[in-house]
Amino acid sequence: MTGLTPTGRVILGMLAYGRNTGYEIKQYLDKTTRHFWAISYGQIYPELKRLEDQGLVVGRSDPAGARARTVFEITDAGRVALENWLGDTGEGIWELRCEAMLKLFFSDETDTETTVAQLRTFRTQQERKLEALRQLEPWAREGSHRGPYLSLQLGLAITTTIVNQCQELERQLTEDGSD
Amino acid sequence: MTGLTPTGRVILGMLAYGRNTGYEIKQYLDKTTRHFWAISYGQIYPELKRLEDQGLVVGRSDPAGARARTVFEITDAGRVALENWLGDTGEGIWELRCEAMLKLFFSDETDTETTVAQLRTFRTQQERKLEALRQLEPWAREGSHRGPYLSLQLGLAITTTIVNQCQELERQLTEDGSD
DNA sequence: CAGGTCATGTAAAGCGTTACATGATTTT
DNA sequence: AAAATCATGTAACGCTTTACATGACCTG
Numbered sequence: 128m129t130g131l132t133p134t135g136r137v138i139l140g141m142l143a144y145g146r147n148t149g150y151e152i153k154q155y156l157d158k159t160t161r162h163f164w165a166i167s168y169g170q171i172y173p174e175l176k177r178l179e180d181q182g183l184v185v186g187r188s189d190p191a192g193a194r195a196r197t198v199f200e201i202t203d204a205g206r207v208a209l210e211n212w213l214g215d216t217g218e219g220i221w222e223l224r225c226e227a228m229l230k231l232f233f234s235d236e237t238d239t240e241t242t243v244a245q246l247r248t249f250r251t252q253q254e255r256k257l258e259a260l261r262q263l264e265p266w267a268r269e270g271s272h273r274g275p276y277l278s279l280q281l282g283l284a285i286t287t288t289i290v291n292q293c294q295e296l297e298r299q300l301t302e303d304g305s306d
Numbered sequence: 307m308t309g310l311t312p313t314g315r316v317i318l319g320m321l322a323y324g325r326n327t328g329y330e331i332k333q334y335l336d337k338t339t340r341h342f343w344a345i346s347y348g349q350i351y352p353e354l355k356r357l358e359d360q361g362l363v364v365g366r367s368d369p370a371g372a373r374a375r376t377v378f379e380i381t382d383a384g385r386v387a388l389e390n391w392l393g394d395t396g397e398g399i400w401e402l403r404c405e406a407m408l409k410l411f412f413s414d415e416t417d418t419e420t421t422v423a424q425l426r427t428f429r430t431q432q433e434r435k436l437e438a439l440r441q442l443e444p445w446a447r448e449g450s451h452r453g454p455y456l457s458l459q460l461g462l463a464i465t466t467t468i469v470n471q472c473q474e475l476e477r478q479l480t481e482d483g484s485d
Numbered sequence: 486c487a488g489g490t491c492a493t494g495t496a497a498a499g500c501g502t503t504a505c506a507t508g509a510t511t512t513t
Numbered sequence: 514a515a516a517a518t519c520a521t522g523t524a525a526c527g528c529t530t531t532a533c534a535t536g537a538c539c540t541g
Contacts, residue, residue: 132528133405133528134529136408140411140415143415144412144414144415148491148492148493149494150491150492150493151491151492160407160408163402163403163404164404164405164407165401165529166529168493169494169495169496169530169531170528172494172495173494173495191491191492191537191538192537192538193536193537194491194537194538195492195536196491209412209415210416212409213409213413213420213424216420216424216426216427217427218428219404219406219408219409220403220404220405221403221404221406221431222401222402222403222404223342223343223401224342224400224401224402225342225400225401226312226343226398226399228342228343228461229319229339229343229457230392231456231457231460232319232338232453232457233319233323233388233392234392234452234453235323235453236319236388236389236392236453237392237393241392241393242456244395245392245395248395248397248398249397252400273414274410274411274414275411277421277475278408278411280471280474281407281468281471282407284471285464285467285471288463288464288466288467291463292459292460292463292464293460295459296456296459296460300456311500312500313500327519327521328520328522329520329521330519344502345502346503347502348502348504348522348524349500349501349502351522351523352522352523370509370510371509371510372508373509373510373520373521374508374509374520375521376520376521487540487541488541489538489541490537490539490540491536491537492535492536492537492538493534493535494533495532496532497531497532497533498529499528500527500529500530501528502525502527503524503525503527504524504526505522505524506521507521509518509520510517510518510519510520511519512515512516512517512518513515513516513517
């Protein structure tokens, strides 16, 4: 009945949160949900069209001067679809794809120094993410929406743990390189 | 130069770890790397063929009775490719796709009870994962390989944090429902 | 006037899952 | 004899990224 794709759900949510052009959706998404749900222009524009075909959004041309611009709004049917999704307590998508963990898993095929170097690269990557999330904190706490702050807390907890655990593993590997 | 796809790298690693049929690779992978890197039969068999075309693995037919079976082995060139990958300290793939966090992010479009219910579903899912990881621990610790245990420690840390943070958020949401 | 940002879109390719199809062997 | 496990594979479909293409507007 829903027919709503994962991407469609994000877009509907973004529209409900007042982001109303494809461009603006992408900007906001890159700032916020990118850490746990990324999408690209290649999906956004076709999906907006599909959602309009389904009557879940309406777009009207609203050029800024000579620059083309289509402003979208969520419809009542769209709101119902969004609420249905948010209310569905079935298990949702959970996918982790971490090449660093894969390398760690296969690290018996290489030497300890290389593995430590891999861990450091991974930790640096995650520290950068952590920094980005931390800079988001004031904005999320002071905003009128509670959701972004809730999800940010989860993101911060996960990323902090990864950084710390990498450090711990680095320590383990550099310590007992003796036996 | 590499041409090695992400899936190809996993399979090469699995072969190096002594898993030598498509079926056995899938079994082992479902037991271990599934938590941070999943692949399906639909990728394994075609990829084994591609790797053979590239000279990175060799397969020979080794039927058990009348049951067809192809046993693969990693070649010297395959070992080189594997080591190149493991030695490459560039940043690897990191992708998280978490619908629960997405729902949390958009939770201002629904009521608090629904959000708490979502958190509980998510936590239950992660608790199940945690249990599966914990049952893997003795095997990983006592095995001849160190890598699986290292990556398991990371997996346990991440999943534990998710479970705890969900609990904390549930507490936050059920407490200050008063103001 | 150059560089950055706003804004929209498409095409091709790659990646991956799901569902299906088949059949032998082993365990209960 | 049924059920589980071993074992291999394909086809269709869907999702996503990357790269490309275009052009207007704004700021220094």
